[in-house]
Amino acid sequence: MVEAARTTLTSSGEAGSPAGLSVERLNDAYRWMVLARVIDERCLTLQRQGRIGFYAPLSGQEAAQVGAAFALQADDWVFPAYRELGVALVRGASLRSVIDQLIGNAEDLVRGTQMPNHFAFRAQNYVSVSSPIGTQITHAVGAAMAMQRRGAGRATIAFFGDGATSSNDFHAGLNFAGVFRTPTIFFCQNNQWAISLPRAQQTRSPTLAQKSEAYGFPGIVVDGNDVDAVCRAVLEARTRAVAGEGPTLIEAQVYRLGPHSTSDDPHRYRSDEAVAAARARDPLQLLKQRLVDAGALDDATDQKVWGAARSAMSAALEEAEKVAPVEPSSLFDNVFESLTPRLEEERSESAAVGPGAGAGR
Amino acid sequence: MTELTLVQAVNRGLQEAMRQDPDVLLLGEDIGVNGGVFRATEGLQKEFGAERVIDTPLSETGIVGSAIGMALYGLKPIAEIQFQDFIYPAFDQIVSELAKFRYRSGGQYPCHVVVRAPYGGGIKGGLYHSQSTEAYFCHTAGLKVVIPSTPADAKGLLLTAVHDPDPVMFFEPKRIYRSVSGEVPDGDHRVPFGEARVAREGTDLSIFAYGAMVPTALEAAEALARDQISAEVVDLRSLVPLDERAVVASVEKTGRAVIVHEAARFCGFGAELAALLAERAFYSLKAPVQRVTGYDTPFPYALENVYLPNAARIELAARASLRAG
Known part of the structure; x- marks a missing residue:
């Protein structure tokens, strides 16, 4: 039923357990992956229509994200980059709260402060996202040090891409994690592209996973299109982490099927043939085929899965678009816990001027 | 009251904060066994252990980045940057992350870190052991910036910083670390922010x-x-x-x-x-x-x-x- 482990290991690793996800869990995974793909497709259109300002799609990375999220516990802390919508959904972030953030309306949990995709879901231990690349890696290590201190039996996981392996904080974070043996999982989704720069121009290292060796802990390469293999790899890493055996670097090899974001045109830097080749290994199609082979899915049911996801998306969007815009006075909230005298003055000044004058539109 | 130099007052402030709250911990370069290059953390590792007075690898972005992670999780880290001149590798962490966590998460993730750094000239330190870079941080929304000039204020402002809910940049005038001394209240002593x-x-x-x-x-x-x-x-x-x-x-x-x-x-x-x-x-x-x-x-x-x-x-x-x- 479950394919043989596709996980391969660098010299410092060991072969993992062949036990995989049940058909029931694979079915769940498929539904999350379809939902993520539906959100992607719809949001690209919404951006073109001017209904949301920006979007960074995750197409091609659904299996890596859902597989990783399946291996985590609710008490673990996720330090995401801006493309990890699939992880947020699996951890329980509601579709409505996702769309509220994409719109930046009055019910947006980040209060309209951030561009789309920069979520924060405290209830899901899904930590606030920033745009600078790799900065969350050291945060994941620090939180893991705090977990060590509290004896929590928990782990942190940092999500980042191939580009981030060149960043300052990748080096600092992995180095600290190695020195302090922190319960941290470094989950690199190598989607082959950092905006326009291909993976081969990011580093001369044959794999990204092998960089772990320099920091003194295992690195694993996993087929990121295989939800089961990803889940298994992250489970192993988590087990090591909470057992006090230290961090693991996982390189999930995927392919960014869409643009970096709604602000770029990938035709400028890559060929249609390369994308077509990657589409042949679309993680949704691979999982669908596996479920069909196992007798757990047929075309009629598949249609229903897609239909349900599209309905959920439409319903949530309709609700979210009815929500009022953010209050202008909230501009001054959460700079500090309470307003300084200067911010209080500025808030009054802004209120007196009114939101229309000087506003962008 | 005890007569202390300014750097001793910093030390007593750190000690008091750590005695008050087990969630307070220190991290930085050479702060543990060596007690800090200016001895600001002298004796603290002995009293509180290597897990609360953490000698880190030589990376300012690592120090501030991991302090941020600790603070998000609920600890109260005090990060030491050995000289303010060396703070630039952590500038991204301070300006893009520390200063903005509360704001950008809509208040879901406050991030209270105290960043201590000795600043200023007068010690024959040349370009890279003498700078006063406070303006960069004052220009960034979300950071509080504090600079004491007396031993009593060094302890009092530091304890206020540790208990403040927001990130605090705490810059210490190293030229007068030892040349200025004065009476410092024992125990908990706090000097409020925003009062000249x-x-x-x-x-x-x-x-x-x-x-x-x-x-x-x-x-x-x-x-x-x-x-x-x-x-x-x-x-x-x-x-x-x-x-x-x-x-x-x-x-x-x-x-x-x-x-x-x-x-x-x-x-x-x-x-x-x-x-x-x-x-x-x-x-x-x-x-x-x-x-x-x-x-x-x-x-x-x-x-x-x-x-x-x-x-x-x-x-x-x-x-x-x-x-x-």
Whole structure:
């Protein structure tokens, strides 16, 4: 039923357990992956229509994200980059709260402060996202040090891409994690592209996973299109982490099927043939085929899965678009816990001027 | 009360904070076994253990980044940057992350880290052991910026910083770490942010200073007093939040302002003070605002005494202010 482990290991690793996800869990995974793909497709259109300002799609990375999220516990802390919508959904972030953030309306949990995709879901231990690349890696290590201190039996996981392996904080974070043996999982989704720069121009290292060796802990390469293999790899890493055996670097090899974001045109830097080749290994199609082979899915049911996801998306969007815009006075909230005298003055000044004058539109 | 030097007061402040709350911990380079290059953390690893006084690898972005992670999880980390000059590798973490976590998460993730760093010249440290970079941080929304000038304030402001809900940049005037001593209250002692201290009362002009420039300003005021000139010296203590009322009130009384800091003049903190006076005390001013600052050069080695403001330069500026208008 479950394919043989596709996980391969660098010299410092060991072969993992062949036990995989049940058909029931694979079915769940498929539904999350379809939902993520539906959100992607719809949001690209919404951006073109001017209904949301920006979007960074995750197409091609659904299996890596859902597989990783399946291996985590609710008490673990996720330090995401801006493309990890699939992880947020699996951890329980509601579709409505996702769309509220994409719109930046009055019910947006980040209060309209951030561009789309920069979520924060405290209830899901899904930590606030920033745009600078790799900065969350050291945060994941620090939180893991705090977990060590509290004896929590928990782990942190940092999500980042191939580009981030060149960043300052990748080096600092992995180095600290190695020195302090922190319960941290470094989950690199190598989607082959950092905006326009291909993976081969990011580093001369044959794999990204092998960089772990320099920091003194295992690195694993996993087929990121295989939800089961990803889940298994992250489970192993988590087990090591909470057992006090230290961090693991996982390189999930995927392919960014869409643009970096709604602000770029990938035709400028890559060929249609390369994308077509990657589409042949679309993680949704691979999982669908596996479920069909196992007798757990047929075309009629598949249609229903897609239909349900599209309905959920439409319903949530309709609700979210009815929500009022953010209050202008909230501009001054959460700079500090309470307003300084200067911010209080500025808030009054802004209120007196009114939101229309000087506003962008 | 105990007579302490400024660096001893920092040490006692850290010790008090760590005794009060097991969630308070320190991390930085050479702070544990070695007790810090200025001995600010001397004896603390012995008392609290290597898990609370953490010697880190040599990476400022690693120190501040991991401190942020600890703070998000609920600890109260105090990160030491060995010299303020070395803070730049952590600049992204401080400005893009630490300062913005509460805001960008809609209040879901407050991030309370205290970043301590010795700053300033006068120790023959040349370009990279002498800088005063406070203005960069004052310019960033979401950070509080504090600089003590006395041992009592060093302890009192530090304990306030540790208990403050927001990120605090705590810059220590290393030139007067040992040259200044004074009575420091024992136990818990807190000095609130946003309250300037009138270090010397006067009626003829106001000298505004902070950190290591406060004793220098007092020296100038003393010299002016010999000529029957009554200079008021205001120690700002916290730059963010700034006690704007105290600054304006002093100039409303004296009509003249001399602003002193070590950092370069252009876009230095003094520019903000001068703007504040132009906006809110314009009709009280009898003379143009004077600034006595470091020059707009890199911080020099052999010529640091030329670069740094001293009492004579402050006196000259004060006399120029008195002559004008």
